[in-house]
Amino acid sequence: MSDNNAVYSRSITKVRSAHINIINPKHQNSFILENGQFEENDPFLFLAEDWFERGSFDVHPHRGIETVTYVIEGKLEHYDSTSEDKDELLPGDAQWMTAGRGVIHKEDPAEGNRVHSLQLWINLPSGDKMTAPRYQNLRSTNMPTRTEEGAVIRVFSGASGDVQAATQNYVPVTMVEFTLEPGISVKQGLPGSYNGFLYVLEGEGLFGSEQTKGAKRQVLHLSRSENKQTSEVEITAVTYLRVLLYAGEPLLEPIVAYGPFVMNTQEQIREAYQDYQNGKFV
Numbered sequence: 001m002s003d004n005n006a007v008y009s010r011s012i013t014k015v016r017s018a019h020i021n022i023i024n025p026k027h028q029n030s031f032i033l034e035n036g037q038f039e040e041n042d043p044f045l046f047l048a049e050d051w052f053e054r055g056s057f058d059v060h061p062h063r064g065i066e067t068v069t070y071v072i073e074g075k076l077e078h079y080d081s082t083s084e085d086k087d088e089l090l091p092g093d094a095q096w097m098t099a100g101r102g103v104i105h106k107e108d109p110a111e112g113n114r115v116h117s118l119q120l121w122i123n124l125p126s127g128d129k130m131t132a133p134r135y136q137n138l139r140s141t142n143m144p145t146r147t148e149e150g151a152v153i154r155v156f157s158g159a160s161g162d163v164q165a166a167t168q169n170y171v172p173v174t175m176v177e178f179t180l181e182p183g184i185s186v187k188q189g190l191p192g193s194y195n196g197f198l199y200v201l202e203g204e205g206l207f208g209s210e211q212t213k214g215a216k217r218q219v220l221h222l223s224r225s226e227n228k229q230t231s232e233v234e235i236t237a238v239t240y241l242r243v244l245l246y247a248g249e250p251l252l253e254p255i256v257a258y259g260p261f262v263m264n265t266q267e268q269i270r271e272a273y274q275d276y277q278n279g280k281f282v
Contacts, residue, residue, distance in 0.1 A: 005143040008192055009087075009229035012212035014221040018199075025052040032118070032199050032219055036144070038257070040221075042195055042250040043171045045121035045262060053114050053209065059106045061281050062099035064129040064262040068175065069133055070094040070156070072201070074115035080105035080135075081281060092140025094156055096167055099125070100131035101202045102272070102281035117197075119244060120175075126253055126264050136167055137266065150184035150237075153177070158247075162274040163167045180205070180237035188245060192228035196247025197221045203241035214243075222247070224226055 018030045032047040045065065050056075059079075069076070071089045078087040078095060081104035089095055089112070097103070109115040124131070138156055146153040146163040153160045157167040158174030174190060190196065198207060198220040207214050214220045222233060235243065254264050261272040275281065 002275075007189075007228055008225040008231040009207040010190070010208040010225075010231050010233040011210050011223045012220045014210065014213075014219075015214060016221075017221045018217050018219055023056075023262075027051070027056040030217070033120075033197070035257075038123075038255045041197075042252065043248045044195075044246065045123055045255075045257070046116060047120045047199070047246070049116075049118050051114065051116050052109060053199070054109045054111060055106040056109075057107055059104060060174075060260055061102060061104045061276050062097075062260045063102045063276075063281075064124055065099050066123050066124060066170065067099065067154075068094060068120040068122065069097070070120075072116040072118065072119045074113040074117075075110040076113075076115050076117060077108050077110050078105065079108075080133075084260070087135070088119045089137070089139060090140065092143070092154075093111070094138040097136060098134040100129070100132065100133045102275060103133045104276075104281050111250050120245070121260060122171055122248065123251055123253075123255065124170055124174060125251055129263060130153045131170070134168075138165075138167065148184075148186065150181035151186050153188075154179075155225065159184065162202075171251065173246055174245065176245045178235055178241065178243050178245070180235065180241045180243075182237050182239050182241075185234060185236040187232045189230060189232045190247050191249070192225055192231045193249060194231075194247040195222075195224060196233075198235075198244060199244045200231075201242040201244060203243075204238040205241045205243060206236040211236065213238075221271060246256045 030049040076089040156175040
């Protein structure tokens with residue numbers, strides 16, 4: 001008889017290299033999680049990496065999702081329709097935006113800046129898709145951090161060891177960044193039901209129970225065992241290593257996505273466009 005309380009050691013099921021696309025001289029991007037693979041990536045919709053200058057993105061709406069924007073380099077300005085004020089995100093900062101029933105916003109590098117960022121889209125549960133919009137700015141200066149010999153682990157959401165982030169989630173999500181010196185190993189606990197992946201920002205490492213190799217710009221998808229309450233993934237740095245882990249509770253709900261709107265039915269998508277055109281996004 002299997003022990004559902006035993007800790008499941010996760011392995012890597014797939015490794016993919018993320019290619020860079022040239023959009024124009026001011027904008028390059030890369031799809032870390034490709035759009036449309038909703039069942040495989042649930043609750044995540046996609047993850048985009050961007051290198052961009054001012055004017056690359058115009059004002060645009062969202063409904064039915066959360067976005068998590070992590071600034072790696074540069075200064076990013078954020079404007080939205082609910083306030084005349086602008087937020088600034090500096091390197092190491094992240095913004096957790098709940099679009100809910102609707103926001104109109106714009107993210108633009110500050111004058112003279114070229115921003116390198118990652119933006120994750122998270123699906124909202126059907127019962128929360130029309131919730132009020134919300135912003136949570138996660139500042140690098142007060143980011144919860146777990147430190148061990150040769151390891152610095154920043155906790156954007158969820159927990160790592162005894163360190164817990166205060167980030168509020170509609171969908172339970174763990175977002176953690178590991179910076180490890182060569183030869184250092186750490187373990188990250190996760191609920192057994194979570195779906196997740198790793199993205200290597202710098203260096204080379206060995207990942208999971210089978211010590212799968214991963215290097216810069218590679219995406220490594222984690223195995224799952226739904227009958228286990230707890231799990232862990234082991235990470236070992238071969239060289240200096242910087243890697244992000246994203247994991248969350250799958251929603252297992254129908255998804256209809258069109259442009260910036262992600263809902264559960266075609267009718268809800270039509271309503272979203274009608275509301276936007278009728279000025280109901282404020």
